[in-house]
Amino acid sequence: SAVISQKPSRDICQRGTSLTIQCQVDSQVTMMFWYRQQPGQSLTLIATANQGSEATYESGFVIDKFPISRPNLTFSTLTVSNMSPEDSSIYLCSAETGWNTIYFGEGSWLTVV
Amino acid sequence: AQTVTQSQPEMSVQEAETVTLSCTYDTSESDYYLFWYKQPPSRQMILVIRQEAYKQQNATENRFSVNFQKAAKSFSLKISDSQLGDAAMYFCAYRINQAGTALIFGKGTTLSVSS
Numbered sequence: 254s255a256v257i258s259q260k261p262s263r264d265i266c267q268r269g270t271s272l273t274i275q276c277q278v279d280s281q282v283t284m285m286f287w288y289r290q291q292p293g294q295s296l297t298l299i300a301t302a303n304q305g306s307e308a309t310y311e312s313g314f315v316i317d318k319f320p321i322s323r324p325n326l327t328f329s330t331l332t333v334s335n336m337s338p339e340d341s342s343i344y345l346c347s348a349e350t351g352w353n354t355i356y357f358g359e360g361s362w363l364t365v366v
Numbered sequence: 367a368q369t370v371t372q373s374q375p376e377m378s379v380q381e382a383e384t385v386t387l388s389c390t391y392d393t394s395e396s397d398y399y400l401f402w403y404k405q406p407p408s409r410q411m412i413l414v415i416r417q418e419a420y421k422q423q424n425a426t427e428n429r430f431s432v433n434f435q436k437a438a439k440s441f442s443l444k445i446s447d448s449q450l451g452d453a454a455m456y457f458c459a460y461r462i463n464q465a466g467t468a469l470i471f472g473k474g475t476t477l478s479v480s481s
Contacts, residue, residue, distance in 0.1 A: 284466045295457065295473045296411075301466065343409055347469075353399045353418075353461065355469060357411035 255280055255350035259358035266365050271334045274361045276346035281326035283349065287319075290343040290360070299344075302329050336365045368393045370460050372472035379448045380480050386433075387443045387475050389458030397463040400434065400441045405474075406454040414456070417441065419463070445477075453479045 256279040266272050276285065284303055288296040300308040300321055308321040323329045333340050341364050347357045369392045379385035391400070402414040417425045417434050424432050429449075433442045445452055455476050459469040 286468050296469075296471045298468045298470075301468055303466070345409075345411065347411070349465070352465075353416065353463065354413075355401075355461075356413065357403075360409040360411075362409065 255282075255348065255354075255356045257346065257348055257356050257358040259346055259361050261361055262359060263362040264364070266336050266363060268337060268365055270336055271332055272336065272363060273330050273332045274344050274346070276329045276331070276348075276358055278327045278348045278350070280350055283326070285323065285329045286347045286355075287321060287329075287331045288345045288347065290345060292342070296345065299331070333363065336363075338365045341365045368395070368460055368462070368470050370458050370470055370472035372458050372475050374475045375473070376476045376478070378478045378480065379445070379452075381448055381450060383448055384444060384446045385448055385477065387445075387456050387458075387477065389441045389443070389472055391439050391441065391458070391460050393439070393460065393462075395462055399461045399463055400432075401459040401461070401469065402430070402432070402441075402443045403457045403459060403471075404452075404454045405457065406451075411457075415443065448479050450479050450481060453477055 258277045260275045287299040290296045298311050299314045300310045302308045302323040320332045343360045345360045371390045398419045400417045404412045415427045429446045431444045455474045457474045458472040
């Protein structure tokens with residue numbers, strides 16, 4: 254199975270600031286996905302990131318608020334910009350490492366105060 | 367649009383017993399995959415089992431098995447010989463069989479296991 258590492262694991266952030274979450278995969282992957290999981294809720298897709306092109310965002314998520322970079326086939330970042338308490342969530346990255354084999358990182362638990 | 371429904375917010379089971387978690391989905395596609403993921407308190411999403419829609423045989427992975435009823439659009443997870451370590455949130459997920467598409471998740475079922 255693939256190893257997907259996320260940093261930071263957990264952070265407490267001040268309102269109005271921005272935080273960048275890093276996601277590193279131990280193998281080359283075409284697509285990476287970013288999800289948000291609000292407390293006690295299911296996972297909601299934020300965007301899909303393909304290397305070499307702009308990320309595709311789901312309804313309700315915009316690039317200005319959640320800019321994503323995908324500089325190579327093993328790495329991606331998600332920035333949560335101008336944070337408010339409503340952004341307090343777990344953010345998870347995932348990658349398709351094989352045919353219909355999708356693994357997740359450990360998640361980044363952000364609390365905005 | 368595809369949807370995934372888990373109608374049991376919480377379930378409980380005793381150690382060594384068997385429990386079944388329910389999942390239904392809605393899709394007009396014929397070629398897709400279904401998944402069960404486990405999320406323990408550590409938050410790590412762990413792939414438990416996967417089923418291809420075109421395969422009639424139900425998938426099994428050790429103590430975990432599924433009952434896949436394609437016509438009924440039902441995909442339940444059976445956990446046999448439950449262990450304390452099975453306590454977690456379980457998510458049912460759907461994905462069109464097409465590279466680059468994301469998973470669609472149900473709301474999850476919290477499973478507690480008592481000794």
